[in-house]
Amino acid sequence: MQPKLTTGGQALCTPDHSTTGAAEETSIRQLLAHGKSKTALDRAKDLHKALGSAASEALLIDAYAGRIQALLDQNLALEAKSLIDLVRSRYPSAKTRLDALKATSAARAGALDELLAPLADPGLGAEHRAAIEQAVQNKVADLAAIAACPALPADHSLRIAAAALDRAFVAATSGLVTDEEIALPEVSHRSPLGSWKLLVRAIAHFYRGEDDPCRECLGAIKPESVPARLIPAMHSMLDMKPAAPLTAAEAALVSRATESSAALRNELEKLDRAFADDEDEGRTFKLVRLAMQECRRILPDQVETLKRLIYVRGSMNAVDEERMIAALQGPPRQDAAFFRALAHGMEATGADEDLAMACEYWDEFRQRAVREGWFGAKGVEVATLYSHMAGLLRRIPDDELRDLQRESRSNRKLGIEDSYFLFPEKLYERASVLDPHPEGFSQWLSWAEQDSAQRGEDVAKAWHKIRPMDIEPLLYLLQAAERRNAFPSALTYLDKAERIDAVHSVVRASRLRLLAGSALRHLEQKKPHLAAEKLKAIAALPQSKQGDRPAFMAALGYVIALDRADDRAMDEARAEAIRLLGNDIAAGLLVCGISAAAKRRPVELPPVKSLSRAEQSALPAQIARLVALAKDVGIKKFHLPLPHLQEAARQFPRASGSLDIGQLRTLAETALAMGDDEFAYAASGEGLSRGGETEARFLVLRARCLPERQGTRHAICAAAAAELARPHRDMETVGEAVDLVRRALDSEPFTVTLDQAREVVQKEIAASDYPDGSTRGPDYSTLLPNQLCNCPKCRRARGETPTPFDDLDFDDDYLDDEKMEKIFTERVPEGMPPELAQMLFEVLKEGYRNGLSPDEILEELEDMGGLGGSFREKGKKGKRK
Amino acid sequence: MTDPREVLGVSSSAGEEEIRAAYLRKVKEYPPDQAPEEFEKVRNAFETLRDPRKRALAMLHASDPGAPLASVVDGRVPRRLFVGPQPWREVLKAK
Numbered sequence: 005m006q007p008k009l010t011t012g013g014q015a016l017c018t019p020d021h022s023t024t025g026a027a028e029e030t031s032i033r034q035l036l037a038h039g040k041s042k043t044a045l046d047r048a049k050d051l052h053k054a055l056g057s058a059a060s061e062a063l064l065i066d067a068y069a070g071r072i073q074a075l076l077d078q079n080l081a082l083e084a085k086s087l088i089d090l091v092r093s094r095y096p097s098a099k100t101r102l103d104a105l106k107a108t109s110a111a112r113a114g115a116l117d118e119l120l121a122p123l124a125d126p127g128l129g130a131e132h133r134a135a136i137e138q139a140v141q142n143k144v145a146d147l148a149a150i151a152a153c154p155a156l157p158a159d160h161s162l163r164i165a166a167a168a169l170d171r172a173f174v175a176a177t178s179g180l181v182t183d184e185e186i187a188l189p190e191v192s193h194r195s196p197l198g199s200w201k202l203l204v205r206a207i208a209h210f211y212r213g214e215d216d217p218c219r220e221c222l223g224a225i226k227p228e229s230v231p232a233r234l235i236p237a238m239h240s241m242l243d244m245k246p247a248a249p250l251t252a253a254e255a256a257l258v259s260r261a262t263e264s265s266a267a268l269r270n271e272l273e274k275l276d277r278a279f280a281d282d283e284d285e286g287r288t289f290k291l292v293r294l295a296m297q298e299c300r301r302i303l304p305d306q307v308e309t310l311k312r313l314i315y316v317r318g319s320m321n322a323v324d325e326e327r328m329i330a331a332l333q334g335p336p337r338q339d340a341a342f343f344r345a346l347a348h349g350m351e352a353t354g355a356d357e358d359l360a361m362a363c364e365y366w367d368e369f370r371q372r373a374v375r376e377g378w379f380g381a382k383g384v385e386v387a388t389l390y391s392h393m394a395g396l397l398r399r400i401p402d403d404e405l406r407d408l409q410r411e412s413r414s415n416r417k418l419g420i421e422d423s424y425f426l427f428p429e430k431l432y433e434r435a436s437v438l439d440p441h442p443e444g445f446s447q448w449l450s451w452a453e454q455d456s457a458q459r460g461e462d463v464a465k466a467w468h469k470i471r472p473m474d475i476e477p478l479l480y481l482l483q484a485a486e487r488r489n490a491f492p493s494a495l496t497y498l499d500k501a502e503r504i505d506a507v508h509s510v511v512r513a514s515r516l517r518l519l520a521g522s523a524l525r526h527l528e529q530k531k532p533h534l535a536a537e538k539l540k541a542i543a544a545l546p547q548s549k550q551g552d553r554p555a556f557m558a559a560l561g562y563v564i565a566l567d568r569a570d571d572r573a574m575d576e577a578r579a580e581a582i583r584l585l586g587n588d589i590a591a592g593l594l595v596c597g598i599s600a601a602a603k604r605r606p607v608e609l610p611p612v613k614s615l616s617r618a619e620q621s622a623l624p625a626q627i628a629r630l631v632a633l634a635k636d637v638g639i640k641k642f643h644l645p646l647p648h649l650q651e652a653a654r655q656f657p658r659a660s661g662s663l664d665i666g667q668l669r670t671l672a673e674t675a676l677a678m679g680d681d682e683f684a685y686a687a688s689g690e691g692l693s694r695g696g697e698t699e700a701r702f703l704v705l706r707a708r709c710l711p712e713r714q715g716t717r718h719a720i721c722a723a724a725a726a727e728l729a730r731p732h733r734d735m736e737t738v739g740e741a742v743d744l745v746r747r748a749l750d751s752e753p754f755t756v757t758l759d760q761a762r763e764v765v766q767k768e769i770a771a772s773d774y775p776d777g778s779t780r781g782p783d784y785s786t787l788l789p790n791q792l793c794n795c796p797k798c799r800r801a802r803g804e805t806p807t808p809f810d811d812l813d814f815d816d817d818y819l820d821d822e823k824m825e826k827i828f829t830e831r832v833p834e835g836m837p838p839e840l841a842q843m844l845f846e847v848l849k850e851g852y853r854n855g856l857s858p859d860e861i862l863e864e865l866e867d868m869g870g871l872g873g874s875f876r877e878k879g880k881k882g883k884r885k
Numbered sequence: 886m887t888d889p890r891e892v893l894g895v896s897s898s899a900g901e902e903e904i905r906a907a908y909l910r911k912v913k914e915y916p917p918d919q920a921p922e923e924f925e926k927v928r929n930a931f932e933t934l935r936d937p938r939k940r941a942l943a944m945l946h947a948s949d950p951g952a953p954l955a956s957v958v959d960g961r962v963p964r965r966l967f968v969g970p971q972p973w974r975e976v977l978k979a980k
Contacts, residue, residue, distance in 0.1 A: 145977040177970045207973070211965055233977050241965070253979040257972040262965055265958045272954040295954070302964060306957045313957065316950050341948070349950035378897070378944070388941035441938065 025055050029063050041070040065098040072105045084109045104135030111143035121155035141196040145230045165191040169200045176207040203231035215242050268302050271295040279317050292331040311336040316349040340376050343369035356400045360408045360426055363393045367425040387439030391447055394431035398451055440470045475504045491522035516547055517638030523560060527602035532567040552633040555584035559594040563604060589619055590626040593644055597634060600643040612651045623652040624659040628667035631674050653683035660690045665698050672705045682774045684709035693769050700729035700737045706768055707744055714775055719748035720784050724761035760787050888947045889930035904934050
């Protein structure tokens with residue numbers, strides 16, 4: 005009879021048994037692999053029934069094993085046990101294999117006796133022993149039960165190890181343990197309980213605060229073992245941030261074994277907000293008490309730090325000190341850290357009194373820090389602190405600082421040395437003694453020179469004495485002496501500076517300038533022989549041969565010869581100057597300028613009118629050349645005759661095309677210096693039209709030469725100049741321009757964009773005529789920011805001409821017609837036709853009666869065409885303060 | 886201002902050798918090609934601690950009065966409480 009194979013009642017008809025069996029086996033194993041153990045077992049039974057081979061029996065046992073494992077996984081331990089017993093009885097060959105499953109089943113069912121009993125058998129097979137030990141390692145969580153298991157003899161190593169581990173586990177989770185208590189020699193590393201040993205040690209390290217060893221122990225625990233179940237919770241407690249979501253039991257453990265700082269954080273954030281919002285003090289102190297209470301509970305080691313922080317914050321907010329100390333339950337410890345924090349807090353408020361207070365606290369900090377061993381009493385740290393304190397005092401206005409110094413000294417009856425921390429010079433002096441560093445001296449010098457020139461020189465001398473090889477103090481002393489016309493001293497300092505750094509740019513530029521200045525000074529003192537010596541020294545310098553400098557020497561020689569009444573030398577010098585400059589007009593002007601600088605008798609020049617047309621038109625270029633030469637050799641008071649300058653201004657429109665950028669700039673600056681704004685305006689306009697990098701400089705010159713009434717235009721030109729100079733890193737022009745804007749707008753910040761700056765340049769080039777009373781100038785209404793206030797006060801501050809209505813305060817008491825007419829008559833612009841004035845007055849009066857605002861009245865007047873540029877410039881509709 | 890000692894992980898009493906060793910450790914931890922920003926911080930901290938004046942300035946500015954009060958909690962390990970074996974066993978038995 006043909007065997008009948010069925011699967012789930014369905015017959016499998018195939019003529020070739022071996023082929024069919026192999027295919028069916030593959031199919032069954034696939035079912036097992038996919039966890040379909042029940043179907044797999046049914047089909048394995050059918051196959052074994054049909055084939056009855058060793059292979060089919062092996063497959064059947066595998067299917068049984070899969071089914072038993074599935075039952076165990078579903079916690080159906082009893083069903084699994086019954087099936088194991090059945091299979092063992094039917095298939096003795098599967099005994100060893102099933103022992104492992106039986107051990108797992110017993111472990112799962114908590115039947116420790118059954119699980120462990122085979123271990124008492126000395127003849128237990130290695131495979132079975134390994135299966136039991138694996139089950140113990142991975143499934144048994146009850147150490148006490150192992151320790152007390154009656155199936156094993158009392159002296160069995162597993163019982164002894166479990167008992168020792170259980171004791172250590174209880175000890176480690178209940179209090180601090182010693183290394184001996186967790187040494188656990190009873191537990192070998194090969195024991196199935198080996199991971200427990202690591203867990204007990206991890207817990208002990210955790211409570212000791214030894215987090216790294218704790219992590220190491222956790223890392224060594226076998227991941228499949230029972231102790232590994234605690235790893236996520238312990239990592240969560242160590243890192244204080246949840247990794248994977250914790251189970252209920254894990255979360256409960258984390259919550260009980262560690263105290264969360266969330267409540268403290270919450271209290272502190274509330275307190276931060278209370279300080280920031282300057283809330284009611286009562287509520288603030290309540291929050292302080294709550295925060296301190298929580299901190300004492302959660303972070304007792306941070307109590308002192310928090311006290312200090314809160315106290316300082318309270319001081320910055322000027323809260324009641326006594327109440328604060330009461331809320332903190334005692335003052336903070338007054339150590340160096342406290343005074344440092346307090347000093348910082350006072351610095352942060354920026355108030356003058358607080359800055360002085362900060363210096364006092366810094367001094368306390370210094371004393372305590374030295375006592376506490378932070379640093380030595382005479383080291384660089386103290387010097388740095390002194391410099392820092394001096395820097396703080398420099399932020400206090402001079403008058404205020406003097407008051408504070410006086411007040412502090414009289415209140416405490418202290419001498420200057422005792423209250424040195426309020427005196428910048430004392431602090432800088434002490435800092436420089438302790439740490440004679442160039443930076444410290446530089447700060448001291450910067451402070452001293454602001455105080456007075458003499459003090460600056462004193463500091464520079466002190467610096468030079470202590471650090472004779474530093475060039476900075478020598479250059480400072482050189483320039484200070486030069487300013488005082490003390491040329492011999494300046495030359496002495498220059499000698500020293502040349503020995504230190506002969507190629508320093510300032511040093512190299514100084515000798516010619518100092519010798520020239522010295523020569524002029526000797527002439528002024530009527531000592532032409534000494535001036536002649538200096539001229540000889542100038543002639544010996546290689547740099548004297550450059551550019552127009554030989555012409556300067558010739559002209560200087562002429563003035564010296566004139567003083568000595570040496571006609572021959574005069575003729576020679578004059579001829580040389582004419583040869584070098586190319587014409588006698590330029591030579592004469594140069595001699596004239598040098599003579600004026602030396603305060604000698606005026607040199608007569610031919611009248612301007614007697615000059616030929618060509619000579620007249622050459623004047624702008626010649627004057628530019630001579631002024632540039634005078635600047636080059638450092639002549640400060642180089643004055644040229646006014647008629648020649650005026651003629652140069654007249655000739656400028658015709659000559660401007662032939663002048664280079666440098667000449668245009670020199671002429672604009674010269675014109676400004678002599679007060680000829682119109683000439684400066686024309687020169688700056690020509691300079692602007694040339695474009696290039698010097699646009700910014702010419703825009704500054706344009707701003708400076710504008711009439712006062714065009715204050716807004718002045719500010720816009722300066723702001724545009726600053727913007728144009730920035731990309732070229734021309735910081736001198738940027739500084740000057742920003743300063744002009746600040747002064748024009750009374751410190752109001754005002755900037756334009758680069759595109760707007762270019763637009764300003766174009767408009768200024770187009771505005772070729774100097775603005776007189778009837779000229780409005782370019783329309784900058786689109787550039788005017790809303791922040792430019794248009795009230796009369798601000799407009800006056802910007803140098804603009806007010807309108808006759810500006811001072812009428814419409815919010816004042818009621819104005820009757822008479823009062824109004826009186827005010828109007830006082831302010832009506834000069835030259836306004838009486839009919840127009842009357843018309844304006846009527847409009848103003850009616851507007852006032854109708855309750856119009858001043859701006860509305862002015863707008864109405866503008867609509868009528870009644871207001872020209874002299875009243876109100878277009879576009880100035882900024883908000884009124 | 887970040888405390889350079891905190892960046893290098895050295896105590897306030899650390900000497901030059903200790904600072905240098907900490908710096909080399911940190912450079913290995915944050916090589917410039919792999920962690921340029923961290924390396925920059927480490928480098929700046931080392932430069933600050935090497936220069937006595939910069940070091941002194943850093944010491945003066947180490948406290949920040951405007952820092953949030955809650956900063957005392959940052960990085961602090963909360964107290965660990967002994968709760969006996971039971972809560973621990975609950976986790977072990979739970980799986």
